[in-house]
Amino acid sequence: MVNIGSLWQYLALHSTLSGDSTNTNNTANNLAKMGLAAYTLPALPYAYDALEPHISAQIMELHHARHHQAYVTNLNKALESHVAAVAAGDVAAQIALQQVVKFNGGGHINHSLFWKNLAPAGSEDASVAQAKGLVAEIEKTWGSFDGFKTAFSAALMGIQGSGWGWLVKEAGNGAGLRIVTTKDQDPVVGGDVPVFGVDMWEHAYYLQYLNGKAAYVENIWNVINWRTAEERFAGRSEEKTEL
Structure with missing residues (x-):
């Protein structure tokens, strides 16, 4: 069982992650007004085709640009809704959002770690x-x-x-x-x-x-x-x- 309080703390520590993002400006602006930075998709430290033939460029692009981006986008939306629920004193909404934050926040954390623990085959880093x-x-x-x-x-x-x-x-x-x-x-x-x-x-x-x-x-x-x-x-x- 993941402790939601620990996950909030973990996400706070990762607030400086940067990269390309397709999050809407409205969500980012709303989070900024709430004193929060929107999470963004971290850039890969290698090209999409760099892990071939073991992981194809098609998979890497889909996995990074679509799947990971979706976790980032949905995490930002959930954080926006959660802060609004806190401000409104809506405890039921806060509780309902915890699973969304856990899933998408975890997806962002896990993939951010995953990309960095991969390297092109035959490279010095992969030795x-x-x-x-x-x-x-x-x-x-x-x-x-x-x-x-x-x-x-x-x-x-x-x-x-x-x-x-x-x-x-x-x-x-x-x-x-x-x-x-x-x-x-x-x-x-x-x-x-x-x-x-x-x-x-x-x-x-x-x-x-x-x-x-x-x-x-x-x-x-x-x-x-x-x-x-x-x-x-x-x-x-x-x-x-x-x-």
Whole structure:
């Protein structure tokens, strides 16, 4: 269960995310009048075709420009309605909007993290050599890197319906690594730090892999950004990845 108060806090920490947006000017202007900045679609750190052949340009454009943009647009609209409900003292409307904020806010958070934990196959960032500290901890936890990949892939394949698979660094000093899954667009919460995640919604792979989910899971390993994963694991990332 995602705590809605924690999600509000997380979104507040992400208020500086920037990029192209097709949000209406009315929503942005209304949020500005309420003292809130409208969320915008973050630009990808690579071209839409950069992850081919493992993830097609068609999927990346649709996933980023349509699906992620929809989460951003609907989040801004929900925030606008929520602030208006607070001002009106309409508690029922505030409660009704919490699920909308959780779903679209989570979608924005998860995808913003996802784009950065991908990199073109064969690039330096996609080399596991960039994650020496993380790999050492993975081998300590799962016995071998291949053992970890097998466990993580099994967790992804075990997701029923739509959701995400994550490697997280547990909250607290000296905490270890674990694999978690989240339902729909629920983000990682509770202080755990997402090291990297994989989107298991059908929109992430269906145009290319059809019902071949296993092939998508196998090929996603070719485009993991291990440099970003190492930075998140070591706490050097500037991203706000924990609540």
